[in-house]
Amino acid sequence: MKHQYIISGMSCNGCRTKVEKTLNEIEGIHAEVNLNPGEATITMEKHVATEKLQEALSATGNYTIEMKTAENSGENAVKSCCSSKKEHSHHDHSKKASIPHNATGVFYCPMHCEGDKTYDKPGDCPVCGMDLVPQVAISHTQFTCPMHPEVISNEPGDCPICGMDLLPIQASGEENKSYTDLLKKMKIAVLFTLPIFIISMSEMIPNNPLYDIMPIEKWNWVQFLFSIPVLFYAGWMFFVRAYKSIVTWNLNMFTLIGIGTSVAFLFSVVGMFFPDIFPSEFKSHHGTIHLYFEAATVIITLVLLGQLLEAKAHGQTNGAIKELLKLAPTEATLVENGIDKVISIHSIKKGDLLRVKPGEKIPVDGKITTGESHIDESMITGEPIPVDKKAGDSIISGTINGTKSFVMTAEKVGSETMLSQIIQMVNDASRSRAPIQKLADKVAKYFVPTVVLISVLTFIIWAKFGPEPSYVYALINAIAVLIIACPCALGLATPMSVMVGVGKGAQFGILIKNAEALENMNKIDVLITDKTGTITEGKPSVEKVYAVNNDENFLLQNIASLNQHSEHPLAKAVVNFAKAENISVVEVLDFETITGKGVIGTIENKRIALGNKKLMLQVNASISSEIENKVTAEQNLGKTVSYIAIDQNVLGYVTITDAIKENSAQAIKELINQGVEVIMLTGDNANTAKAVAEQLHLSSFKADCLPEDKLKEIECLQAEGKIVAMAGDGINDAPALAKSNIGIAMGTGTDVAIESAKITLVKGDLNGIVKAKNLSHAVMSNIKQNLFFAFIYNTLGVPIAAGILYPVFGILLSPMLAALAMSLSSVSVIVNALRLRNLKL
Structure with missing residues (x-):
């Protein structure tokens, strides 16, 4: 038996993991816990009282569990367990990460630092400091942290955990607000950084002409004054994020940026006001201290450029969903008492008769009652050929009518329409974590403390063994190590590819429930397929x-x-x-x-x-x-x-x-060529099953299968270590779809089958499975490329910044070049992920 429960008290992925582990330790149950919304799906061998579940959870934390009912299913179960140190020691949240009743948007961290957690306001991720990015929604605007998807806000602002800018979820005018703010700060930064850079670089010019205008001491004052708007306005958010990361001990890229630029700026200020406290090797031939205002401001400007490019890229990753949003018409023609009346799409009720004229978009899901036409469904199914529809045929919202007029009955409206469900599914999948991301998470956990240690060792070694002025070399190289090692690209590697890949799948009618399904689809060894409605038309x-x-x-x-x-x-x-x-x-x-x-x-x-x-x-x-x-x-x-x-x-x-679908044979052949064993399990008799199997050249089939037989077959294959995908469309397929590693539901099938599956094919044919596997392969390859870019930058960059090439080649990496390399690493990951938008399935 399977039950749904609402769980309160979770606000991060650590909470979710703890709750899931605790529930699974109870004998006789298997639990799967989601963070947003805070729900658990529990499969029991025999009934377990809710009181027993609550007792187990109470022993491990401040969590509550209750059976999901019609009355409470609309409530938000995501309540902050991190709102106080008493409740959760590893965070100190100033706000609850919850979704208010009138929420208009959802923001999340693209790195998914705390799993599926979302925010109701834009800002910074509390763990990694990244800008929260928006989840595209159908209406209203909300904001979230790109690092912490559990933070949701109705208004823009900062992430309550890490201080990052919260970004809007949906495709609206507010979506560009974060980008616009960053662009404004970027202009300010460039305006004041450029003069500082020119002043600093002019020292390399013999008989510096600037010194004919003013002495070096006054130019140092100009650099100091010009650096203030750059650091304390344009780049202030980076220092806030760095501070939060240290206080909460969620060390991230902004920790390194904050420490590096702060050291450079504070050293310069002290050197300008109190030059006599420094040894002579810190002084120039003018008797003044070498200042590094240009290093601090140029680094901030370059990091700001990286953030600006990321903000623009996050908007592009949701391009597929935005196109889907555009499909929904704003008006419809209601037929009432024989009279046509134009109404808002939000006013449509189930059972209404609607007239659809030539060239118009279908307003809601329903059936044609009178008339016929051909419908362009390419925006939903990915298939370019229009489909002929007549009275009694189902039609989908967002698709486009051909050259004839007809009257339809509204059957599904609002969030019930397939278009709305597609958008919601793509949103959810874009915010989910792929298993491969655990590698990046594990590396990032130890990366920042290691880099800080390397930076300290770099300073010590250069100070003791470096050439004169040794302390100057030591300071510059230590700062360069901190800057170049920022793990932004490492964090972006997986979620950027997942977001683009899931959106691309939606364009081709492949609806992916989560990133894990997208990853595992590439690993399948066996495809179990039903016959009726899957291999055949399902129209007996x-x-x-x-x-x-x-x-x-x-x-x-x-x-x-x-x-x-x-x-x-x-x-x-x-x-x-x-x-x-x-x-x-x-x-x-x-x-x-x-x-x-x-x-x-x-x-x-x-x-x-x-x-x-x-x-x-x-x-x-x-x-x-x-x-x-x-x-x-x-x-x-x-x-x-x-x-x-x-x-x-x-x-x-x-x-x-029941005719075999035209592309079933071609799809099965392609899957077999890719090394996937295709097995047909059907409830039909052996003779019929054999005839179909021979026609499709299947290597294996089983007939007279009851639902439990399909389940047992999948369990046997999984026991052999196989990764099993199951394709089906009926209620009787639901248990097998849920049990398989990848459940694939035909979009033409039952709601129960679709709910049980990890992937839904809108068009409902096996060719969609081939496309889904090709998409999975492309996304996983893209993620591995991104991880390579991230690792190679840091693996090569840190030793070079520390000065490993200096003894042999005399090469050093300045903090400014380190900041540029760090930004380029992020840009390379973003550009590579966006290549998936051009993928042809």
Whole structure:
């Protein structure tokens, strides 16, 4: 049994991990915990009281758990456990990381330092200090930290944990506010840094012409005054972030920047006001101290440039979602009492009749009631060919009508539409963490303290063994080590690629629930696929009804009556066939569905059974050799056959055909070529399954599978160490989809199947699996490239900055060049991730 619970008291990924571990230690349950919203999905072998769950959580922290109900499901369960030192010792939050009832946006850290945590205000990530970036939403604007997705704010501001600028979530005018603010600061920084740089560099010119205007002491005062707006306005946020990172001991890139530039600036100020306290090697031939205002200001300006480029790039990563947002029309034509009336899309209610004119966008999900047309669904499915639609066919919001007008019934409105669900799913997936990111997290945890230690050792070694002025060399090289080692690129490597990749998938109708699914899709060894609705069209039709006594209409009336309330595709096919033959249905008593076998019920005091051979055995119905032979012949042609029994006597059968999708064979061939074993598990009989398997050249299949059989097959494969993907579309596939490493739901299937899956294919065919695997491979390759860029910069940069090349080549790296290299490392990662936008699937 599976239950949903709301958990309060979590605000970071550490909390989430602790809660999940605690729950999983309870015997007989398996728990999966999400941070935002604060929910747990718990699968139990037998019922475990909520009180017992609460007792376990109370023993490990200030967490509460309650069963999710209709009344509390809308509440936000994300409450800060880090709001005080008593509750959570490793953070000291000044604000609760919660989503208010009237929240209009969500911000998160692109590094996902604390998992799925979000903020309701823009600002800085409390762990790494990065700008919080926005999660694109359908309406209203909210703000979050790019380092801490758990912080959400309705207004722009700073992250309560790390002080970074909170960035807007959604695609709106406010999205550019952070970029605009950074651009303004960048202009101020350049305006005052350039004169400082010129003054400083002029010392290299023989007979410096500037000294003819003023003596060096006064030029030093100019540098000091010009550096104040750069450091204390344009770059002040970096010092705030550095301070917060040290106080909370969440050391990050801004720790290194803050320490390095502070040392350079404070050294220069003290040297200007109290020159006599320094030894002679710190003094120039003019008798003044070597000042480093230019190093501090140029570093701040270059880091600001990197932040500016990142802010612009974060807006580009959400480009796919923005395009989806543009698909939603703002108005619709309501047909009321025969009169057309233009209304806002927000005013549409379920059941409304809407007229869609040629060239207009479909306003909401629904079905055509009168008329026909061809619909361009490429923006949702990625398929360029328009689809013909007639009365009774389903249509999707955001798709574009062709050249004919029709009237439709609204079935799903607002957040229920597929377009809204796609946007929400892409948002959630963009904010999730890929397992490969653990590598970057592990490195970053020890990286900053190691760099600080290397910087200290660099100062000591240069001061003791370096050439004169040794202390000057020691100071400059120590600062250069701090600056070049900033791990910004390391943190950006994974989330930037994930954000772009998930958005790209959405453009092709591949909806990815989280980054883990995106990563694991590249590793699959086996694909388990259902037959009906996955390999086949899922639109079965009755070919014929065979009756032993030739009374086919009598049998058809009975089985149509039996199936009139069933949602199964085969049942619908029977009912539709009966309607076409003008056969009326009668009342059925004691109707019962036997999962994986068929249906039974009572009609006019006669017990009717319709289903496969397993059902016939269950109801003790006898099958004659004549019927058995005819059924086998039909099955060998790849057709599905259901026996019809009345009072334990099989009196005939119904033959149902379901065409194989055009691209199923091509997709399966491509997957096999990529080394994926494709296995078909179907509830259909062995003869039909064999015929389909041979037509598709499948190496393996299993027939007569009940839902538990599919589950066991997946468990066996996983026990062999296989990474298993399961593709299905029905309620009976839901357990297998949930159990598999990667559940892939056909978008044309049931909501239960889609909810259980990690990946949903909007178009609902196997070709989407090929595209999903290709996308996964491209994203993982991109992430590895990004990690290489990040590691290579730091691996090579730190030793060079420390001066390892000086004894042999006489090469030193100035703090300014170190800052430029650090910014370039981030830019290289961003540019490389954005290449995924041009990926062709």
